[in-house]
Amino acid sequence: MNNDEAAALGSEQMRARIAWYYYVAGLTQQEISDRLGIARARVNKIAGQLRADGSVVVDIRLPLVSCVELEEQLKAAYALKQVAVVPSVADDEQLRRMIGDAGGIMLDALIADGQCISVGWGRTLSASIKRLRSRQLKDSSVVSLMGGLTRGSETNTFEVSTELAKTLGADCYYVTAPIYCPSIESREILLTHSGVNEVMERARKSDLAIVSCGDLSHKTALTAMSSVGERLPDLKKSGAVGEILGTFLDAQGLPVDHILNQRVIAMPPADLKMIPNSILISGGLYKADIIEAILCAGYVNCLVTDEAVAQRLVASRR
Amino acid sequence: MNNDEAAALGSEQMRARIAWYYYVAGLTQQEISDRLGIARARVNKIAGQLRADGSVVVDIRLPLVSCVELEEQLKAAYALKQVAVVPSVADDEQLRRMIGDAGGIMLDALIADGQCISVGWGRTLSASIKRLRSRQLKDSSVVSLMGGLTRGSETNTFEVSTELAKTLGADCYYVTAPIYCPSIESREILLTHSGVNEVMERARKSDLAIVSCGDLSHKTALTAMSSVGERLPDLKKSGAVGEILGTFLDAQGLPVDHILNQRVIAMPPADLKMIPNSILISGGLYKADIIEAILCAGYVNCLVTDEAVAQRLVASRR
DNA sequence: CGCAATATAATACATTTGTATTCCAATAAC
DNA sequence: GTTATTGGAATACAAATGTATTATATTGCG
Incomplete structure (x- = not known):
């Protein structure tokens, strides 16, 4: 040339x-x-x-025995179907990419045609989806598990589901509502009128759920929203350690009694238990508490995380 | 940690x-x-x-349209079942790795359990095999298509088949003879007595053959053997443009009349036609003539090569 | 047309990488 | 015990890479 x-x-x-x-x-x-x-x-x-952007992906064909061991221990300790553990690194963005890569590999193996795949939101999830092989699934659909963010964030819930649907060649259903309603009344109105309920019903019946979670530090994207960030002291007082699908949980994994939980528009975490395969993709030591809470409550049956978190999780089950 | x-x-x-x-x-x-x-x-x-060494592999998820086009044209021009074309680069070793990678991907898709896979020899083949996913095929076997090199080369025929068998978890059959016998008589003796015939019979019945080829320059490993190198003038005079499985061919792909061809211990190229899938993995512009000869004779039905060679091949069929 | 916005080239520079060299410690061979 | 051999650390340096800055098209828009 x-x-x-x-x-x-x-x-x-x-x-x-x-x-x-x-x-x-x-x-x-x-x-x-x-x-x-x-x-x-x-x-x-x-x-x-x-x-x-995932156009070039690298595969490592040497397993780390320490990570493989942790995977087995986590499977046993929390009754999980599948676990992937990657080595920890300090830089958040690098860690997200590593966990995202591993999540993508796990997803690649689980996704088949004819499925309904529900999906949450987060940068790690976004990384996982980029890693997926693109396909032409004719009889599959993607459903969002939660409302959108009004303040344009780098990754919106709509964006994550759109990208997943595009990659898979599937249809996409959106929860066309904000993640947190301004009031309890407006939430009622949205739920009864706007078709949001139908989409959430569809999500409940999905075959595979892909979710992430957020802690209560300012590192987490959700708390960067002013409406949430200014309530952090409240949330902590109510016993919350983080959130999944916009719902804040205590250390046992139970939703806390807080105004934000009453205004959230998303599938309740407990409903995840009805979904055959549910994957939590999340890492970084500062998220260890919320990850542990989610696993304790048994909301998910697959996990992708990093070595440091995995060690914490295993240790606290001893 | x-x-x-x-x-x-x-x-x-x-x-x-x-x-x-x-x-x-x-x-x-x-x-x-x-x-x-x-x-x-x-x-x-x-x-x-x-x-x-293939412990870290990279995948490119952006196809080059020029290469994709060439693949289609080659399929049509030479009645091939599968073709992969990678961009050309000047450095031989880099090119070998690129072609080897692409060959590995093609093989990965073709190899299944219960098969008998026959294999030739060469550095590009060696690269392809490194790229393969390792498996545990219980009912498969690997058969060498040609005798070994006496002078210890960097990659011997034994090494290639051993490595392939190890990667696949399959049994391995070797042609325990030198690629070129010292005389026609010694060849007869080896063929009748040493079990070499049984192995070659097994190769003829294999499901998948993986071969490379050599040209007549000193770049090619086979001609680096003194017994071959010193006969290069002869070979050229007899009309040879290169070799496949140790047999030297003319531009039409027919074995030339030469003493080396009478002393070679390997499956005859024509027998490749009986094997359902046969892949030629070879590139570099200086090999264009022998690749063209092999394709003209229809010895193989799959090809992995580089852009420059592919262009030559397409052009000469116009 | 002219203007702003964007994309790319050109350049410079600090960091990172590849590689050769020397030195040292552990190990094996004698 | 002494002597090769080996593998890795330490060091130095040249090449390649990442990044910022400025200059120069190119594009789209009023």
């Missing part, structure tokens, strides 16, 4: 060439920029994006 | 940690060496090995 041809490449084909040359052939970025006739800085940027 | 624990890690677990931290988490080699308490240079070396 000569430079004239290269110059005529669309940006998508440019990305594909860079992916091959850099990640498979092992050319240097300089060589690639020469060959393609573009600035090296651009190659560098695109190469980074390719990793981040 | 603290340093004391890390220091106690076996080297295999060390490799696994490095794989995760470097390729998935994206830590720098310095960070990893600090965390594991080892020299950075060692991390660097291991990280390189992990890529090379």
Whole structure:
């Protein structure tokens, strides 16, 4: 291929060439920029994006025995069907990608045609979905498990379900309501009128649920919403350790008595128990408490997390 | 994990940690060496090995349209069942790895339990086999298609079949003879007495054959054997353009009349036609002639090669 | 048309990586 | 016990990479 041809490449084909040359052939970025006739800085940027957006994925074929052991211990301790544990790293974003990758691999094996897949929200979930192989499932559907965020966040609940549906080639059903209603009355109105109930009914009957969870620190995306963030002291006083599907739970995994829980529009966590396969994808030591609460209550039967959290979980069951 | 624990890690677990931290988490080699308490240079070396030995594999999820087009054209032009084309790069070793990767992906999809898989020899084949997922096939076997090299080469025929059998968890049958006999008489003796015939019979009945090919330059491993290398002028005079399974072919794909062909111990190329799936894995522009010859004769029905060769092949069928 | 917004090239620089070299300790061979 | 051999640490340095800055098209819009 000569430079004239290269110059005529669309940006998508440019990305594909860079992916091959850099990640498979092992050319240097300089060589690639020469060959393609573009600035090296651009190659560098695109190469980074390719990793981040899941166009290039790496598989590690050496299991870590310490993680494999933890997986087995967690399965036994919390009666889980499937567990994946990845090594811990300090950087949150890197950890999310690692857990997301592992979650994607688990999902890849569980997803089949003819299923209804319900999905929560979160950056880790978003990473998992990027990792999935795309398919053309004709008889499948994706359902959102919770209302949307009004303040445009980097990842909205709508975005997660849309992306999953697109990747799978499935239909998508949205909970067209805010995650927290302004008042208990408005919640009633929304539930009775807007078709939200039908979607949640569909979610209850789904074959596979994919959820994440949030703790009470400011690191968690949900608490970054002003409506939630300003209530953090309240929530802590009420005994909450974090949330799943927008519902705040205490250390035993029971919903706490708090105004936010009365205004949430999402499937109640207890309903997850009716779903054959439910996966919690979440890690980072600061989420250990809420993860433990969710497992104690038995809301989910599969888990993807990191080594440090797994150790905590195993230790507290001794 | 603290340093004391890390220091106690076996080297295999060390490799696994490095794989995760470097390729998935994206830590720098310095960070990893600090965390594991080892020299950075060692991390660097291991990280390189992990890529090379197939413990870390990368998947590109963006197809190159130019390659996809060539695949379709080749299928049509040479009546092939499956074709994979990867972008070309100048460096031979890099190209081998790319083609090997693509070959591994094709093989992964074709290999099933209960099969007999026959295999030739070559560095590209070796790369393909490294890329395969390991399995536990109880009712499968691997058969070598050709005799061994006496002069210890970096990859011997025995090594390729052994590694494939190990990866698949299958039995392995070897052609316990040199690829070229010292004389026509010794060849007769070997064929009648040593069980070589039984193995070749088994190969003829195999379900899947995996072969590579060699050209007549000194780049090719086979011609590096002194017994072959010194006959290169002869071979060229007799019209040979390269070899498959140790048998030298002319541009039409017919075995040439040459002493080496009379002394080769390997399955004759024509017998490949009886095998349901036969894959030729080979690339590099200097091999275009022999690849074309093999395809013209219809010895194989699947092909893995690179873009430049694919273009040549398509062009010469116009 | 001119203007702002965007994308890319060109450049520079700090960080990270690959690699060679030397040195040291543990181990095996004598 | 002494001497090779080996594997890894320590070091140094060149190459490659990540990133910021500025300059230069290119595009879309009023």
